Amino acid sequence: MSTLAPALQQTGSTAKSLRVAVSIAVLLALVPLVVPPYGAILLAYGLVMAIGALGFNLLLGYTGLLSFGHSAYFGVGAYAVALMVKYLKVGSMELFLVGAIAASVLITALFGVVCVRYTRIFFGILTLALSQVLWSLAFKFFWVTGGTDGLRVPTPSLFGGLVTGAGDKTAFMSHAYYYYVLIVFCACVALMWMIVNSPFGMALQAIRDNETRAEFVGVRIWRYRWVAFVVSGVFTGLAGALWVPLNGLTTPDIMHWTFSGEIVFMTVLGGFRSFAGPIIGAIVFNYLKTYAVGYTVYWQLLLGAVLVALVLSLPTGIAGTAGKLAARFRGRS
Amino acid sequence: MDVLLIHLLNSLLYASVLFLIAGGLSLIYGVMRIVNLAHGNLYAFGAYVTAWAIGTVAAGASVPVLLVLLPAGALAAAILGAILEPTLLRPFYKRAEEYQLLCTFGLLMILEDLLRFIWGPYPLSASTLFESFGSLPVGESIYPTYNFLVIGVGAVAALFLWAFIYRTRFGVVLRATSQNMRMASALGVNVNRVYVQAFTLGCFMAGLGGAIIVPSQSAVLGMGVDALVLAFIVVVIGGLGSLEGALVGALIVGFVREAGITWFAEIELAVLYLIAALVLLVRPAGLFGRP
Numbered sequence: 001m002s003t004l005a006p007a008l009q010q011t012g013s014t015a016k017s018l019r020v021a022v023s024i025a026v027l028l029a030l031v032p033l034v035v036p037p038y039g040a041i042l043l044a045y046g047l048v049m050a051i052g053a054l055g056f057n058l059l060l061g062y063t064g065l066l067s068f069g070h071s072a073y074f075g076v077g078a079y080a081v082a083l084m085v086k087y088l089k090v091g092s093m094e095l096f097l098v099g100a101i102a103a104s105v106l107i108t109a110l111f112g113v114v115c116v117r118y119t120r121i122f123f124g125i126l127t128l129a130l131s132q133v134l135w136s137l138a139f140k141f142f143w144v145t146g147g148t149d150g151l152r153v154p155t156p157s158l159f160g161g162l163v164t165g166a167g168d169k170t171a172f173m174s175h176a177y178y179y180y181v182l183i184v185f186c187a188c189v190a191l192m193w194m195i196v197n198s199p200f201g202m203a204l205q206a207i208r209d210n211e212t213r214a215e216f217v218g219v220r221i222w223r224y225r226w227v228a229f230v231v232s233g234v235f236t237g238l239a240g241a242l243w244v245p246l247n248g249l250t251t252p253d254i255m256h257w258t259f260s261g262e263i264v265f266m267t268v269l270g271g272f273r274s275f276a277g278p279i280i281g282a283i284v285f286n287y288l289k290t291y292a293v294g295y296t297v298y299w300q301l302l303l304g305a306v307l308v309a310l311v312l313s314l315p316t317g318i319a320g321t322a323g324k325l326a327a328r329f330r331g332r333s
Numbered sequence: 334m335d336v337l338l339i340h341l342l343n344s345l346l347y348a349s350v351l352f353l354i355a356g357g358l359s360l361i362y363g364v365m366r367i368v369n370l371a372h373g374n375l376y377a378f379g380a381y382v383t384a385w386a387i388g389t390v391a392a393g394a395s396v397p398v399l400l401v402l403l404p405a406g407a408l409a410a411a412i413l414g415a416i417l418e419p420t421l422l423r424p425f426y427k428r429a430e431e432y433q434l435l436c437t438f439g440l441l442m443i444l445e446d447l448l449r450f451i452w453g454p455y456p457l458s459a460s461t462l463f464e465s466f467g468s469l470p471v472g473e474s475i476y477p478t479y480n481f482l483v484i485g486v487g488a489v490a491a492l493f494l495w496a497f498i499y500r501t502r503f504g505v506v507l508r509a510t511s512q513n514m515r516m517a518s519a520l521g522v523n524v525n526r527v528y529v530q531a532f533t534l535g536c537f538m539a540g541l542g543g544a545i546i547v548p549s550q551s552a553v554l555g556m557g558v559d560a561l562v563l564a565f566i567v568v569v570i571g572g573l574g575s576l577e578g579a580l581v582g583a584l585i586v587g588f589v590r591e592a593g594i595t596w597f598a599e600i601e602l603a604v605l606y607l608i609a610a611l612v613l614l615v616r617p618a619g620l621f622g623r624p
Contacts, residue, residue, distance in 0.1 A: 066431045114610055118617065121368055121430055121573070125565055126613060129606045132562055136602035258558060261370075261438045268435055298450055304442030311435045312424060 025186050029179070037174035041246070042290060044178045046283035047185045048242045053267045053278035054192050055235025060264070061272040062196055063228045064208030065119060069127030070263045072111070072134045073233035075255035076104045077240025079138060082151035082250045093156040093180065096241050104237025105230060107134075112229035116222060119211075128257050135255035150251035153244045173246060181242055188235060189279070195231065196275065204228050236263070262289075265307055271317025280318050335472035340591050342471070346480050348587030349487020353542030354560055355567035356494065356579040357535035363574035364511045364531040366430075367422060370437040372539055373561025374444035378413060379406030379540025380552040381452050387459035387548065399462045403544055410540020411533050418532040423525070441558070449554055456551040463548040483545050490541065491580055498576065507531060511574070563590075569609040572622020581620060 028047075032040040052074055059065045080103035084090040090099070115126050138145045145151060155172060157164040163176045195201050203224050206214040215221055244250050253259065262285070269288075270281020288306070292299035314321050358372045383406035387399050394402075421440060425433045466478040498504035510517040510527045518524045542560075543552070567586050571578025586605060593601030612619060 060431070066434065068434070114614065118613070121434075122613075122617070124434060125368070125569060125573075126610070128562075129565060129569065129609050133603045133606040136606075137600070140599040140602075257562065261441075264435065264438070268431075298446045300442040301446035301450070304439040304444075304446070307439030307442065308421065308436055311432050311439070315428075315432060 021189070025182070028182055032175050032178050037170050040174035040178050041170070042286065043283070044173070044181045044246055045243070046286035047181050048239050048246065049263075049266060049286055050279040050282035051185055051188045051242065052236040052239030053263055053270070053282040054188060055232045055239070056263050057267050057272050057278040058192065058195070058204075058228055058232040058235070060267060061274075061277070062201060062208060063204045063225060065116075065225065065229075066124050066264070067115075067127040067232075068124045068257060068260045068264065069111075069115075069129075069131030070233070070236050071255050071257060071259035072127075072131030073104050073108055073236040074240035074243070074259070074263070075131075075134060075138065075250075075252075076100070076107045076233075077237035078244045078250040078254060079145065079151070079240075080104070080237075081241050081244045082153050083144075085153050086151060091154070091157050092160065093158050093245070094160060096156060096245075097184070097238065100237050100241030101234055104234045104240075108230045108233030108237075109226075112226045112233070116225040116229050128260065131255065131257055131260060135252055135257070138252040138255050145252070148251060150249050152249055154248075156245050177245065181246075184238070184242060188238065192235070193275065200224070200227070265303070267317075268307075268315075269310060269317055271319035271321070273316055274319040274323065277317050277319035284318065335474045338471055339474055339476060340595065342476055342480065342484070344584075344587040344591040345484045345487075346587075347590055348583045349484050349490075350542045350546045351563060351567055351586055352487055352580055352583035353490055353538045353545075355564040355571070355583055356491070356576055357538035357542075358561075358564050359568050359571070359574055359576060359579045360494075360538070361532055361535040362568070363576075364507060365422075365426070365528055367425075367433050368430075368437070368573075369535075370434060370561065371440035371444055371557075372437075372535070373557035373559070373564065374441055374448070375410045375414065375536045375557070376539040376543040376560050377448060377552065377554075377557030378444065379410040379543030380547040380556065381448055381457060381543075382406040382409040382540075383544035384457040384459040384547045384552040385452060387462055388457060392461070396462065396465045399465075403462070403548075404541065406544030406547070407537050407541035410543070411537035414536025415529060415533045417536075418529050419525075422532070423528075426528075441561075445554070445557065448557075452552070454554060456553045457547075458551040459548045460551075461548075477549065479549055483549070486541070486545050490538065494538075494576060503530070563605075566605050566609045569619060570612045572619025575619065575621040578619055578621030 028043075031043055035043075052070070055073075056067065056070050059067050077100035080100045081096045084096060084099050090096065111127070111130050114130065115123055118126055139147060141147075142149070155164075155169055158176060158180050196204075203214065203219045206217065206219060207221050207224060211221060240254070243254075266281040266285035267278040268281070269285050270279065271277030289299065289303065292302045296302065310317070316324070354372070354376050357375075358369060361367060361369055361372070383403060386402045386405040391398055391402055417440070421436060422433070425436055463477065463479045466482070468475040468477050469481065498507060506517070506522055506527060507530075509520075510522055510524055510531075514524055517527075543556075563586060567579060567582035569582075570585055571580070571582030585608070589605055589608065590601060593604055597604065616622075
């Protein structure tokens, strides 16, 4: 990682970034009012995945660790919700989120102890292997997890029961639930922004850029990586918890390592060298996949070709390329 | 007693196919420092080509003809490898590992759908060859003769590969490149050519694994991705980049899988991954890996 590219581009002052962020949030809030319900639900999926990719990028972009096992934490969040419905008869979204966070902290703390001892390719393989353990458990213990049939999750009640999903499910998902996702999304983005700009986030970037030097300065590499691993996994777990009611069903597919590959894909598509990259990437990827799946049965071929072309020609992703173009444009005028 | 013997034979059967896949993966990593996520798909490609050659093209031909056609999948995978390395992988050697992994992940998606595109979504079988071999008595039970052939091919491949790498001039060049690519290049080794050869050989092994197993099973979509994950366990246990490690790892995984399927089917895969994780904790580079 240390050989890769310059440090993160800090675009403008914090105040300017905040203005941009707030205006984007307002635009996102207007979406359900103008687009048909299907469009809003599609965007909700994109926002959920954006939370997951944002968490993933704390490891890839900021700590320099490529995880091929983030599907596991997404799945832990999703299955935590589904099992809460099945065994505890819980129906409140807030409790779901708390449960999913608790479950993903537990799992990532455990996995992290094993994984962060390694870097580079071994870290990738190890995270992949551990995620496959969870996948095989979800797959085989069908009396608990429903096996390939998965577990159904009914529409939850939001804000401590103030908003319930009784009545039209589409209307609920495209309005009440969309806003719920949007609120959590904004909170996650704000939190992640604070994390990466905190001394902790700076230490992570120091580790990424030069491990030895960071250690000499006094950064406790192992512990920092472990905390980053846990935080990253919890964000992705939260995304899983938000995703389940939207999808209505959780299956072992979301734990399979190829889904981790999709998370990596969206992050690289957006550009893992910028803060907003994974968010853009996740939303774009969501549209890309939806239309590719609708357009052809060979959507994997299409997406695979896009991925190969992307890493060959635009390694900085959408955000990086846009930034470069903007810089060139500004240089001319 | 007979039951145990059958279990032993089954483990060896798994182990020989796994060795072919994981050995290729490990060879490629050892020489080129690339983890090829699409490696499992080359195994699947070999299986599909052989199943297509035996089950469709030469359906009804005599057994010797079918046996001659058996390595078709291995050759096809080798050719595919020889095309892929210079075109898709070569631009990535100077770049960070993340990009190599991503490129091979894209390749995985492409190959997965190419198989579906060429041979359709239904399983492709070549069971005539498997059936024509009949079975041999093992104690008081019987065991398919064809499976002995698979075990034999696995053993011969291991021997051949060992001789190839430790007893030939090409092997010396390969090991030199693997140890220090720059130095080898400075001493006049054509590194690009060695890379193509190593990648082709690795793909040949994966294709051979698919080709020899397909008569007793069927070629199905998704078999490559499943095989890749098992191959990962093998190389993690044995040590990435080590052929001895791939052999020992394949044997361990073969035995544990067979035991798992018999006695603890639910947690079979979980046990395998836990073994891999344990090995990594104790010996980070795997049993035979270079630290």
